[in-house]
Amino acid sequence: MKKIIVIFIFFCLTGIVKAQDENARKKHFNTEKNVALSGYDPITYFAKKPVPGKKAINYTYKGITYYFINEKSQGLFKSNPEKYEPAYGGWCAYALAKEKPVLMEADPETYKIVDGKLYVFYNSFGINTVKKWNKNEPQSKTLADKNWEAIIKSHL
Numbered sequence: 001m002k003k004i005i006v007i008f009i010f011f012c013l014t015g016i017v018k019a020q021d022e023n024a025r026k027k028h029f030n031t032e033k034n035v036a037l038s039g040y041d042p043i044t045y046f047a048k049k050p051v052p053g054k055k056a057i058n059y060t061y062k063g064i065t066y067y068f069i070n071e072k073s074q075g076l077f078k079s080n081p082e083k084y085e086p087a088y089g090g091w092c093a094y095a096l097a098k099e100k101p102v103l104m105e106a107d108p109e110t111y112k113i114v115d116g117k118l119y120v121f122y123n124s125f126g127i128n129t130v131k132k133w134n135k136n137e138p139q140s141k142t143l144a145d146k147n148w149e150a151i152i153k154s155h156l
Contacts, residue, residue, distance in 0.1 A: 002032050002058055006027060007059055011018050012142045018026050019023050020048025020099075022062055023063065024063065024065030025062050025063045025064055026063050028089045028151070028152060029064050029088055029089040030090035030091045030103070030105065030106065031064060031065075033089070034060075034063070034064065035058075035063065035065045035067065036064070036085070036086065036090050037050075037066065037086060037090055037120070038052075038067075038108040039052050039053055039055070039067045040052050040053060040067070040108045040109075041053035041066070041067060041068045041069045042077060042084040042086065042118065043068065043069075043073040043076050043077055043083065043084060044073070045084075045111055045113065045118050046067060046084070046113060046118070049107070050108060050109055050111065051069055052067065053066065053068040053069050053073070054067060054069060054070075055067055056059065057069070057071060057073075058074075059077060059078055061077075061078075061081040061085070062081075064085075064114055070135055076126065083116065083117075084118065085118070086119070086120050087117050087118060087119045087120075087144075087148075088119070088144060088148045089109050089148075090106060090120055091103045091104060091105075091106060092104040092105065092120065092121050092122040092129055093106075093112075093119040093120065093121055093129075093133060093140070093144055094122065094129035094130070094132050094140065094143075094144075095122060095129065095131045096143075096144040096147045096148055096151075097133065097139075097140035097141070097143045097144040097147070098143070098147075099143075101129050101144070101147040101148075103151075104122050105122060106120035106121055106122055106123075107120070107121065107122060107123040107124060108128075109123075110122070110123035110128060111130070112133070114137070114141065115153060119133075
């Protein structure tokens with residue numbers, strides 16, 4: 001009987017930890033109604049043509065929902081979500097590469113794949129931040145990585 005109680009408590013605590021992890025991710029991701037990338041299919045970025053996914057073909061990974069253009073695309077994502085999720089929770093990468101970083105909306109059609117990772121950027125009112133990022137990408141990426149890690153730690 002004690003063994004059953006211990007197992008029950010373990011599963012309850014595991015569920016609580018999972019819920020906490022998902023809630024933390026939801027706080028850090030740039031989503032609208034919990035949907036990432038403004039509903040664009042993350043797989044299509046890697047084919048060099050981002051396309052909005054279909055609401056009916058979706059998958060929720062660790063609390064964040066993604067839409068896909070078809071089941072094949074959905075299956076690719078499910079097989080390796082970390083590969084296809086946007087860097088920095090889908091926030092503008094350039095805005096995070098500042099001494100005082102900000103979480104800025106990103107245009108889902110302004111993006112770059114760097115070392116197999118998706119980065120999205122702000123592009124509105126004549127300001128295309130991917131161009132600024134490109135001027136010194138290694139330094140920008142290093143600073144954005146550092147700032148993103150600090151943001152994640154400060155909001156846990």
